[in-house]
Every structure is written in C-alpha cells, then in structure tokens.
Amino acid sequence: MIDRSHIGRTTEPLVLDVERGHIARFADAIGDPDPIYRDEDAARRAGHPRIPAPPTFATALRPRDVRAGMGITFDRVLHGEQGYELRRPMYAGDRVAVSQRVADIFQKSGKAGVMDMCVFETTGVDPATGEVFFVGRATIVVKR
Amino acid sequence: MSRDVNVGDRLADLVKEPITRTQLVRYAGASGDFNPIHHDEPFAQAAGYKSVIAHGMLSMGFLGQYVAAWAGSPARVRALSVRFKAITWPGDVVTCKGEVTAVRSEGGRRLVDLKVWTETSAVTGEGTATVDVS
Numbered sequence: 001m002i003d004r005s006h007i008g009r010t011t012e013p014l015v016l017d018v019e020r021g022h023i024a025r026f027a028d029a030i031g032d033p034d035p036i037y038r039d040e041d042a043a044r045r046a047g048h049p050r051i052p053a054p055p056t057f058a059t060a061l062r063p064r065d066v067r068a069g070m071g072i073t074f075d076r077v078l079h080g081e082q083g084y085e086l087r088r089p090m091y092a093g094d095r096v097a098v099s100q101r102v103a104d105i106f107q108k109s110g111k112a113g114v115m116d117m118c119v120f121e122t123t124g125v126d127p128a129t130g131e132v133f134f135v136g137r138a139t140i141v142v143k144r
Numbered sequence: 145m146s147r148d149v150n151v152g153d154r155l156a157d158l159v160k161e162p163i164t165r166t167q168l169v170r171y172a173g174a175s176g177d178f179n180p181i182h183h184d185e186p187f188a189q190a191a192g193y194k195s196v197i198a199h200g201m202l203s204m205g206f207l208g209q210y211v212a213a214w215a216g217s218p219a220r221v222r223a224l225s226v227r228f229k230a231i232t233w234p235g236d237v238v239t240c241k242g243e244v245t246a247v248r249s250e251g252g253r254r255l256v257d258l259k260v261w262t263e264t265s266a267v268t269g270e271g272t273a274t275v276d277v278s
Contacts (some may be wrong), residue, residue: 020175029170030205033160034213046217055208057219059201062176074179075191079200083225085273089218 002070002116002142004105011064013097015127018061020051020092026060053090058134063100063122070102072118072142080117081139087132090124097127103137116142149256150278155242158210163198165234171202198232203262203269210240212262215275222255226262226271236264242273254278 020040027037035042038050043051059082090096104119122136168182177199179188188196204226212218222239232238246257254277261270 007188025170025173026205029167029174030202030209032205032209032212034209036218040211048217048219052218054205055212055218055224056205057199059177059204060175074181075187077179079228081225081227082201083223085223086221 001107001144002072002105002118006070006102007105008102010101010135011066011099013099013127014045014062014064015095015097016061018053018057018092018094018096021090022060023051023053023057023058027054027055029117030054048089049091049100051092054094055086056083056084057090058086058122058124058136061096061124063098066100066102066120067118071117072140076143078141078143079138080141081137083137085135085142087134088126090133094133095127096133098122098124112143114144116144117140147277149244149247151244151247153244155210155214155244155258155260158206158213158240160206160238160240160248162237163202163234165196168196168198168202168234171199171205175199175201175213179199183258193231195234198234198270200226200228200232203228203232203238204271206238206240206262207269207271207273210242211258211273212277214242214258215277220264220276221273222276223274224271225273226260226269227271230264230266230268231233232262232264232268236265239263245272252278 024038103121124133242260258273
C-alpha cells in the first residue's frame with residue numbers, strides 16, 4: 001500500500017509559459033476545430049484579448065511530479081476522476097506557476113480487490129500576483 | 145449570452161471521429177502524458193489490456209470542446225469534472241452528451257450547471273460542468 005505519510009507533500013512551483021503553438025497542438029489532438037485556438041484574429045473577433053486555452057489545457061501545464069518516490073508505476077495506475085475549477089481564463093502569453101500537492105491517500109475495495117486511491121491537487125497561479133488560474137484534482141487508482 | 149436556458153434542456157450531441165492510435169500519440173505529445181499504456185502496445189498488453197487505451201483526459205478534452213462550444217467561449221467554462229467509468233479504445237466513436245441541471249445566480253453572475261457524459265457502447269465518463277452565461 002502507499003504510505004499515507006506522503007499526504008501534504010508539495011512540489012516547488014514551476015513557472016511555465018502558455019504558448020500559442022502548444023494551444024494549437026492541444027486543440028488539434030482533441031480534434032476541436034474552433035479557429036480561436038489557432039488564429040489570433042478569430043480569437044479577437046470572438047471577444048478574447050489573445051488566443052485562449054481550451055478548458056482542459058491545464059493538464060498540459062505539467063508541474064514537477066509529486067509522485068516521484070511514491071512507488072507508483074505506470075502499469076498499475078488508472079485515472080479515476082478529474083476535476084477543474086477554472087477561476088480565470090488562460091491566454092497565450094500568460095505565465096503560470098504550477099505546483100502539485102498530495103491531497104489524500106486512501107484505500108477502496110472494488111471488483112478488483114483493494115486498491116490505493118491517491119488524490120493529487122494541482123494549482124496554477126499568476127507568478128506575479130498569486131491570482132489563481134485553476135485548481136485541478138486528480139484521483140488516481142493504483143492497483144496492487 | 146442572453147438565451148433561454150431551462151433545467152432539463154438537453155444539449156445537442158457531439159459525435160467525435162473514431163479514436164486512432166495516432167491521435168493518442170498526438171494527445172500524449174500535446175498534454176505531456178507519456179504513460180506508455182497509451183502508445184506502447186507490448187507495454188499495454190503486459191499490463192493486461194488487449195491494446196493501448198485512450199487517455200481519460202482525451203475524453204475529458206472532448207467534453208471541454210463540447211461545453212465550450214455550448215457556452216460560446218472557453219472563458220465561460222468555470223468548472224469541469226469527470227469520473228472515468230470505462231476504458232475507451234482505439235476505434236471507439238465517442239459521443240458527448242449533456243443536460244442542464246440548474247440555472248442559478250452567484251455573486252451577480254448567472255450560472256448554469258450541466259450534467260455531461262461520454263458514451264461509446266457504454267458510458268465511459270460522467271461529470272458536471274458550470275458555465276457562466278451572464
């Protein structure tokens with residue numbers, strides 16, 4: 001089982017740029033055809049100051065990995081749940097400081113036996129003002 | 145956005161193109177999720193799956209597209225949460241569906257809560273979204 005003493009571990013903030021090419025590649029991968037993700041004029045015509053990030057783009061702003069050293073390997077994990085509070089829209093050109101925290105670790109009995117559940121909370125803030133862009137909560141299922 | 149929104153309204157379905165392995169590689173690159181279970185067939189099979197599996201976050205991305213289009217802007221989407229219920233495979237056609245569950249006021253804003261879900265032959269993810277329609 002995963003040691004509950006990891007709860008509360010938090011990574012140092014990592015400052016990332018929201019890049020327009022990255023937004024376009026992300027929208028391409030999803031197959032979202034909205035031109036606002038690729039064309040600055042289209043974005044402005046739709047009322048945006050610059051090219052906006054799609055709603056789930058926060059997942060592409062990866063913090064330093066708080067899971068390092070927790071004994072979680074790729075072949076045993078499933079993404080159980082994901083939530084985002086989107087407090088302030090992100091636009092190309094923004095800088096975001098992302099950090100990740102181990103919010104909870106608990107056990108759950110399911111069809112496949114007892115599994116460890118880990119909740120990781122990722123926060124993205126404006127590094128200049130501390131204003132929050134997003135809070136993400138990922139619940140990861142770790143099979144034994 | 146001034147429009148008539150009522151509890152119980154169904155959103156028009158969004159039917160996505162069939163998921164391809166190339167799409168999973170593109171999503172891995174764009175999102176930074178390089179878990180080999182999504183692109184490395186021998187690794188996925190050794191882990192007990194019949195093939196690579198789609199990122200849950202790809203389906204959540206589809207729901208992001210769906211909700212932003214309904215809202216008229218990604219900047220209006222205030223919250224999005226999904227519980228992943230079944231695996232999505234290459235070749236699957238994902239359909240996004242949604243329904244209005246609440247229309248409310250908060251802090252002077254008019255907010256709409258949606259129930260949203262993704263389906264293949266089964267419901268693969270279900271969750272909620274909050275949209276600012278002020």
